[in-house]
Amino acid sequence: MPRNNVSWRRLVFVILIIASLALLTITFREADSGPVHTIQRAGAGILAPLQSWGAKVAKPFQDGYQWFKTLWSAHRRAERLEEELQILKGEAIKLEETVEEYKRLQGLLDLRDKGVYPDGTDFAVADVIAKSPSRWSSWVLIDKGTADGLRVGLPVVGATPMTGETLSGKGLVGKITEVTSNTAKVLLIIDSSSSVSAKIQGNRAEGIIEGSVSGDLTMDYVERDVAVDPKLVIVTSGYGPIYPADIPIGIVASVGEEDVNIYKEIEVQAFVDFRVLEEVMVLILPEEEP
Amino acid sequence: MSRGWPAEIGRVVLLMVVAVALQTLIVSRVSVLGVTADLFLILTVVTAIGRGSLYGAVFGFAAGVVADIAFLEPLGVRALIYVLMGYMVGSLVHRFTSVNLWGVFLLAACASFVAQVAYGLFQYAIGPRAGFFVILTTQVLPETVLDALVTVPIYVLLIRLRVVPAPHAETAAAGVGQE
Numbered sequence: 268m269p270r271n272n273v274s275w276r277r278l279v280f281v282i283l284i285i286a287s288l289a290l291l292t293i294t295f296r297e298a299d300s301g302p303v304h305t306i307q308r309a310g311a312g313i314l315a316p317l318q319s320w321g322a323k324v325a326k327p328f329q330d331g332y333q334w335f336k337t338l339w340s341a342h343r344r345a346e347r348l349e350e351e352l353q354i355l356k357g358e359a360i361k362l363e364e365t366v367e368e369y370k371r372l373q374g375l376l377d378l379r380d381k382g383v384y385p386d387g388t389d390f391a392v393a394d395v396i397a398k399s400p401s402r403w404s405s406w407v408l409i410d411k412g413t414a415d416g417l418r419v420g421l422p423v424v425g426a427t428p429m430t431g432e433t434l435s436g437k438g439l440v441g442k443i444t445e446v447t448s449n450t451a452k453v454l455l456i457i458d459s460s461s462s463v464s465a466k467i468q469g470n471r472a473e474g475i476i477e478g479s480v481s482g483d484l485t486m487d488y489v490e491r492d493v494a495v496d497p498k499l500v501i502v503t504s505g506y507g508p509i510y511p512a513d514i515p516i517g518i519v520a521s522v523g524e525e526d527v528n529i530y531k532e533i534e535v536q537a538f539v540d541f542r543v544l545e546e547v548m549v550l551i552l553p554e555e556e557p
Numbered sequence: 558m559s560r561g562w563p564a565e566i567g568r569v570v571l572l573m574v575v576a577v578a579l580q581t582l583i584v585s586r587v588s589v590l591g592v593t594a595d596l597f598l599i600l601t602v603v604t605a606i607g608r609g610s611l612y613g614a615v616f617g618f619a620a621g622v623v624a625d626i627a628f629l630e631p632l633g634v635r636a637l638i639y640v641l642m643g644y645m646v647g648s649l650v651h652r653f654t655s656v657n658l659w660g661v662f663l664l665a666a667c668a669s670f671v672a673q674v675a676y677g678l679f680q681y682a683i684g685p686r687a688g689f690f691v692i693l694t695t696q697v698l699p700e701t702v703l704d705a706l707v708t709v710p711i712y713v714l715l716i717r718l719r720v721v722p723a724p725h726a727e728t729a730a731a732g733v734g735q736e
Binding site: 275276279280283284286287288289290291292293294295303307308310311314317318328332397398399400401402403404408445452459460480481 | 577578581583585587591592593595609610611614615617618621622623625626627628629631632633634636637640641644673676677680684691692695696700
């Protein structure tokens with residue numbers, strides 16, 4: 268037994284370090300169905316209601332914050348509209364939020380109704396309840412899970428307010444990488460580990476859309492002799508097991524070439540503004556027969 | 558530990574529950590310059606300053622495990638980092654008779670910086686590749702400043718609420734400090 272406070276402290280410290288390393292080792296070595304992963308998913312399931320509730324509690328504060336952000340530009344018009352503004356201000360915030368939510372949901376409906384998906388595809392609309400805490404990874408946590416038919420590998424689409432004249436705000440968001448009974452983790456296409464097989468509408472050039480830590484999207488593996496113009500729309504090509512074909516991703520923002528690179532360097536502007544993503548729609552594709 | 562250790566442990570557990578609630582309810586939703594404050598790390602630092610390296614390390618371990626569960630990240634990463642931060646900050650504070658608010662600010666900034674570099678190295682090892690200066694300027698430095706700025710008022714608040722004792726009082730009462 269340790270004889271004094273210092274020895275006791277050091278012993279506990281060493282035990283905690285060993286426990287941390289053991290947890291880390293087990294996490295990486297055991298299968299997804301292993302006990303540590305199971306405990307983690309159960310823990311996440313316990314925290315999910317708190318996070319979901321948190322999203323609802325925080326929303327008025329976020330709305331208030333957004334309101335303060337827009338207040339500055341509104342202030343310049345305030346002299347003429349001051350009196351009317353005071354009366355309608357409170358109501359307008361609520362209405363504006365309702366309209367925004369309506370537009371987002373309408374966008375999701377458009378994606379559902381106008382998209383061409385495999386027969387038997389079902390849809391689940393979910394709220395975003397948490398986002399990745401650092402730029403190292405880009406993911407969101409949504410409030411639907413296995414209880415709603417979700418599973419790992421399903422594609423996710425979303426709709427956000429329009430970010431530019433040519434951007435619809437509707438498009439591919441990412442794919443589910445982890446799922447618990449009531450939550451799922453969606454890896455965004457802007458994550459540095461994400462890659463999506465895609466094609467450019469108009470010239471049918473094919474390539475891979477890749478994310479990055481900075482949040483920028485690039486399209487790689489497009490041959491240099493293929494003509495690519497800015498503003499062309501990029502959609503999923505449908506190759507691979509995850510994403511069905513023809514889901515809109517974004518537009519060509521710029522095209523570059525380097526002497527040392529046999530492929531073009533294409534920067535892509537996503538349709539979806541990932542910073543303001545609040546609702547998403549999971550495409551529940553029919554399970555393939557083994 | 559003193560004779561009132563059950564009450565002290567109760568306070569630390571309460572602090573953990575509050576940390577989980579605040580991080581998920583508010584802090585993770587408020588981003589400044591594209592980053593959010595890490596309340597788990599901040600409370601680990603505050604606990605280590607107020608209660609010493611033993612409490613700091615234990616709180617850091619528990620906070621890290623909870624954070625990994627909440628964010629569905631590999632279990633043990635944050636636990637390891639926060640244990641190290643809790644122990645190091647606690648050990649550093651025990652070398653001084655007291656810590657003023659500038660000291661709290663600097664300790665929090667150093668802990669945040671080191672924790673992020675460690676976390677970044679781990680991330681770099683398992684996958685994501687990023688330019689050093691990009692991640693330094695867009696993630697590490699902004700969060701270091703934000704964490705340090707948020708730590709000071711939280712530290713003052715928790716001292717006022719007597720959830721965490723002032724470090725000099727702890728040192729005097731426990732008769733420790735020689736490490």
